[in-house]
Amino acid sequence: xxxxxxxxxxxxxxxxxxxxxxxxxxxxxxxxxxxxxxxxxxxxxxxxxxxxxxxxxxxxxxxxxxxxxxxxxxxxxxxxxxxxxxxxxxxxxxxxxxxxxxxxxxxxxxxxxxxxxxxxxxxxxxxxxxxxxxxxxxx
Amino acid sequence: xxxxxxxxxxxxxxxxxxxxxxxxxxxxxxxxxxxxxxxxxxxxxxxxxxxxxxxxxxxxxxxxxxxxxxxxxxxxxxxxxxxxxxxxxxxxxxxxxxxxxxxxxxxxxxxxxxxxxxxxxxxxxxxxxxxxxxxxxxxxxxxxxxxxxxxxxxxxxxxxxxxxxxxxxxxx
Numbered sequence: 001x002x003x004x005x006x007x008x009x010x011x012x013x014x015x016x017x018x019x020x021x022x023x024x025x026x027x028x029x030x031x032x033x034x035x036x037x038x039x040x041x042x043x044x045x046x047x048x049x050x051x052x053x054x055x056x057x058x059x060x061x062x063x064x065x066x067x068x069x070x071x072x073x074x075x076x077x078x079x080x081x082x083x084x085x086x087x088x089x090x091x092x093x094x095x096x097x098x099x100x101x102x103x104x105x106x107x108x109x110x111x112x113x114x115x116x117x118x119x120x121x122x123x124x125x126x127x128x129x130x131x132x133x134x135x136x137x138x139x
Numbered sequence: 140x141x142x143x144x145x146x147x148x149x150x151x152x153x154x155x156x157x158x159x160x161x162x163x164x165x166x167x168x169x170x171x172x173x174x175x176x177x178x179x180x181x182x183x184x185x186x187x188x189x190x191x192x193x194x195x196x197x198x199x200x201x202x203x204x205x206x207x208x209x210x211x212x213x214x215x216x217x218x219x220x221x222x223x224x225x226x227x228x229x230x231x232x233x234x235x236x237x238x239x240x241x242x243x244x245x246x247x248x249x250x251x252x253x254x255x256x257x258x259x260x261x262x263x264x265x266x267x268x269x270x271x272x273x274x275x276x277x278x279x280x281x282x283x284x285x286x287x288x289x290x291x292x293x294x295x296x297x298x299x300x301x302x303x304x305x306x307x308x309x310x311x
Contacts, residue, residue, distance in 0.1 A: 017203035020192035044167040048242060053168035054249045055212045059205020063195075066204075080196075081204040085253040 005029045008070040031104035033067035038097045050094035060100045061116050061130040068102035069112040069134045076138045084132035092127045096120040157235035158228040185214035185267040202260030211297040215281045218269035219247050245304035252299035
């Protein structure tokens with residue numbers, strides 16, 4: 001049997017932009033994924049506050065959602081984002097890493113539906129939430 | 140009464156370019172992605188300069204969806220900020236120096252952002268233009284599109300809502 005989690009991990013860690021942002025895949029399997037991005041001064045959106053730019057948070061959430069789709073037991077392999085919406089609840093705390101958790105909660109022959117959250121060290125209120133749809137493709 | 144003579148071109152250009160640079164250059168993330176802004180009059184075009192680190196799928200290869208989203212969001216916020224600050228830049232109330240140094244100057248903040256991926260992003264430069272649909276006292280609504288070779292065939296589009304900077308509460 002093909003170890004899809006291993007394939008997904010390999011695939012994600014080979015993504016040049018995921019490496020550029022320092023993304024680490026913590027957990028993957030059964031349509032769920034967790035990716036962490038460390039704090040990096042290069043990714044700051046507002047130099048007065050040191051808060052990470054929303055665009056960087058978007059990139060981790062997008063990657064995490066894609067990983068969740070690929071790890072779904074019924075997914076044949078690859079995926080691409082159709083659309084993704086992010087709601088920014090609050091500014092990420094400067095100096096803290098951001099951990100995203102995504103779940104592919106429904107998968108049809110053609111479309112995967114995903115929800116995700118981004119947290120910093122404060123586990124009470126997410127920094128951002130995401131929801132989107134993804135394509136379902138063969139390897 | 141005689142009409143006032145227009146300002147010399149260099150004066151106008153310098154004022155506008157300096158203000159735009161002050162808005163853009165201070166943001167580390169814009170430098171990280173190597174995004175530049177091309178200004179023609181009041182109209183801005185974001186330019187994403189291609190680099191290998193922007194790749195999301197090395198097999199195709201294609202730009203990372205997160206890069207495309209970030210590029211669209213940066214273009215939306217900068218265009219919105221530019222349009223918001225432009226009247227005070229033109230009146231002389233606000234200059235490039237104040238934008239960089241004045242701690243009380245705030246920028247619009249993203250509330251939500253939705254991206255439609257229309258085609259895969261090719262491994263080359265991309266361009267984006269944002270349209271401020273409404274800019275109110277508290278909220279703004281912006282749509283933005285990005286293209287590569289052919290402007291008529293955008294590869295992604297997005298729309299988002301932003302919270303506008305709030306003036307300091309006045310003593311009543």
